[in-house]
Amino acid sequence: xxxxxxxxxxxxxxxxxxxxxxxxxxxxxxxxxxxxxxxxxxxxxxxxxxxxxxxxxxxxxxxxxxxxxxxxxxxxxxxxxxxxxxxxxxxxxxxxxxxxxxxxxxxxxxxxxxxxxxxxxxxxxxxxxxxxxxxxxxxxxxxxxxxxxxxxxxxxxxxxxxxxxxxxxxxxxxxxxxxxxxxxxxxxxxxxxxxxxxxxxxxxxxxxxxxxxxxxxxxxxxxxxxxxxxxxxxxxxxxxxxxxxxxxxxxxxxxxxxxxxxxxxxxxxxxxxxxxxxxxxxxxxxxxxxxxxxxxxxxxxxxxxxxxxxxxxxxxxxxxxxxxxxxxxxxxxxxxxxxxxxxxxxxxxxxxxxxxxxxxxxxxxxxxxxxxxxxxxxxxxxxxxxxxxxxxxxxxxxxxxxxxxxxxxxxxxxxxxxxxxxxxxxxxxxxxxxxxxxxxxxxx
Numbered sequence: 152x153x154x155x156x157x158x159x160x161x162x163x164x165x166x167x168x169x170x171x172x173x174x175x176x177x178x179x180x181x182x183x184x185x186x187x188x189x190x191x192x193x194x195x196x197x198x199x200x201x202x203x204x205x206x207x208x209x210x211x212x213x214x215x216x217x218x219x220x221x222x223x224x225x226x227x228x229x230x231x232x233x234x235x236x237x238x239x240x241x242x243x244x245x246x247x248x249x250x251x252x253x254x255x256x257x258x259x260x261x262x263x264x265x266x267x268x269x270x271x272x273x274x275x276x277x278x279x280x281x282x283x284x285x286x287x288x289x290x291x292x293x294x295x296x297x298x299x300x301x302x303x304x305x306x307x308x309x310x311x312x313x314x315x316x317x318x319x320x321x322x323x324x325x326x327x328x329x330x331x332x333x334x335x336x337x338x339x340x341x342x343x344x345x346x347x348x349x350x351x352x353x354x355x356x357x358x359x360x361x362x363x364x365x366x367x368x369x370x371x372x373x374x375x376x377x378x379x380x381x382x383x384x385x386x387x388x389x390x391x392x393x394x395x396x397x398x399x400x401x402x403x404x405x406x407x408x409x410x411x412x413x414x415x416x417x418x419x420x421x422x423x424x425x426x427x428x429x430x431x432x433x434x435x436x437x438x439x440x441x442x443x444x445x446x447x448x449x450x451x452x453x454x455x456x457x458x459x460x461x462x463x464x465x466x467x468x469x470x471x472x473x474x475x476x477x478x479x480x481x482x483x484x485x486x487x488x489x490x491x492x493x494x495x496x497x498x499x500x501x502x503x504x505x506x507x508x509x510x511x512x513x514x515x516x517x518x519x520x521x522x523x524x525x526x527x528x529x530x531x532x533x534x535x536x537x538x539x540x541x542x543x544x545x546x547x548x549x550x551x552x553x554x555x556x557x558x559x560x561x562x563x564x565x566x567x568x569x570x571x572x573x574x575x576x577x578x579x580x581x582x583x584x585x586x587x588x589x590x591x592x593x594x595x
Contacts, residue, residue: 153366153595156268156297157249157335158261158346160242161228165190166250166259170213172221174248176205177212189250191257198250211250214262222349223248225259228339244348251334260335261348268346269293269361270353275345276565281448285572286360288581291591292378292563293344295368298594299377300343301336308333315396322514323480324503326395364578366595369586371402376589380563382449383460384408384498385534385556386429386436387420388585393496394518394559402589405497408436408567420499423492427536429499430555433462437567438556449569460557460566463531466540468549472525476506480524485510486546490525490537498560500534509546518559525552532556562586 170184187200189211198207215221228242246263272293273286281289307313317324327342337343353361369376377400379391384406391403412418413434417425433439439461440446467475469487476482485508493503493514503516506524515524518533535554539547557566563585571581582589 153265154298154301155262156265156301156337158263158268159332159335159338160225160244160259160261160346160348161339162253162256162258163227164192164256166257167226168248168259169224169226170200170221171223171243172218173216174213174221174223175216176207177214178207179205181205182216183213189257191252191255194255196252209250209252212247213249214247215245221245228347240350242348242350253334258334261339261346265294265297266361266365268297270357271348272344272346273357273360274353275347275350281356281569282572283356283360284576284578284581285448285569286357287364287578288563288568288572289380289565290361290364291367291369291578291582292376292380292586294364294366295376295378296344296380297337298368299375302375303377304332304336321512322503322516323520324514324516325520326517327519328395366593367591368594369402369582369589370592371400371586371589375594376400376402376586378563378586378589379403379559379561380565380585381556381558381560382564383438383557383566384436384560384564385461385532385554386413386434386439387418387498387560388562388564389496389498389500389518389560391561393500393502394561402586403561404587406585406587408438408564409434421495421497423495426492426495426499426534430462430534430536430553436461437570438564440566440570442570442573445569445573446566448573449565460531462553462555464551464553465526465530466549466551467525469543469547472550475527476524479526480515480520482506482513482515482524483510484508484512487550488546489539490550492537498534499555500532500560502533504533530554532558532560534560 166189169186173182173184175182183200190197198205222243222245224243226241227239229239244261249260251258339346369378388406391400416434420426472487487508489507491505493505496502500518503514504521505514521533522530534556535552538551540549568581
């Protein structure tokens, strides 16, 4: 039997909703429909439906009453949190609504069956017009990832402290994963998987992809795979342990995104000269495409605002980079003299970067911390080389970053997989390519 899951949707001192159909408040047993709100002020909850206050305590739980078409709307949901396309929109969800308190804010949580959740994820993460084989592949990995996270959360609760930061003299290494979500299974944004309810309605093709793979997951050595994915690997995928905690998953390893090694390139990208040639070049790869037909299948409207992703460049002025370091990762090393690669992963992504300034130097990592430090949102990836601008009084006026790929690069490359799906590869071929050594297994 498929499990139910809890998805954290929005975090705010005020949550405004609308119940489309009859919902029961579990605490009081009273049934409601129509507009409502929850407000947290001075630590006190104010909950109302229409203009009528409702006596309620945390968690506030509303579930649909014998109604397959019941849904609820949430107003002003922020999507793309901290990314370059961040915005707010109203969204609609099926299933139950739970409101909890976290860190002085309210969190709206959607409770629903896993397979119904997946229909929305596939439509939210990508375009619902993607090829059937890509949709099936994504249904399997999204299901696998979610169930693996539920199992991981249970292990973490039992083990206790979950370390995500390692600091020592002159070095700060941090990664981001499960530390934010102890009160629900997953969030609805890019930190986990994009989930926007029925706002972006699934097509019959999406529903067929989910139904035809129902209960199917990737497994390795009998365990459900922590099946990661990103938009574009840049030509070679990265190892899990180089991005998140130092745990080796053999199926999340270096994969060249091409049936054969790209000619003319040394793919030992942990070496600086090889990484530089790779990043400045344009090697053959599934994800090296500008096909509007393929990209329109994979990228939703706001993703298509990103034009250059296989290879890209960004220039940061001296004052801009100083301000970013202070604002994003609380670093102040004076004027920036150099950004120096310390360690690269197998995809050329920087795992450690030395930031050297007039007031000192520090090594930062892992890849997401580097991306956060050098962008108002996030850099497309940490696979970049650095070109300093003209010096002024011995200090570079700017730094140009020339990079490869979009995202962390671990596991499935969505754009590469889209090219494979459009090129006649089956979903099993796609999964075998990006998750070597894994197997398909039906769990329910």
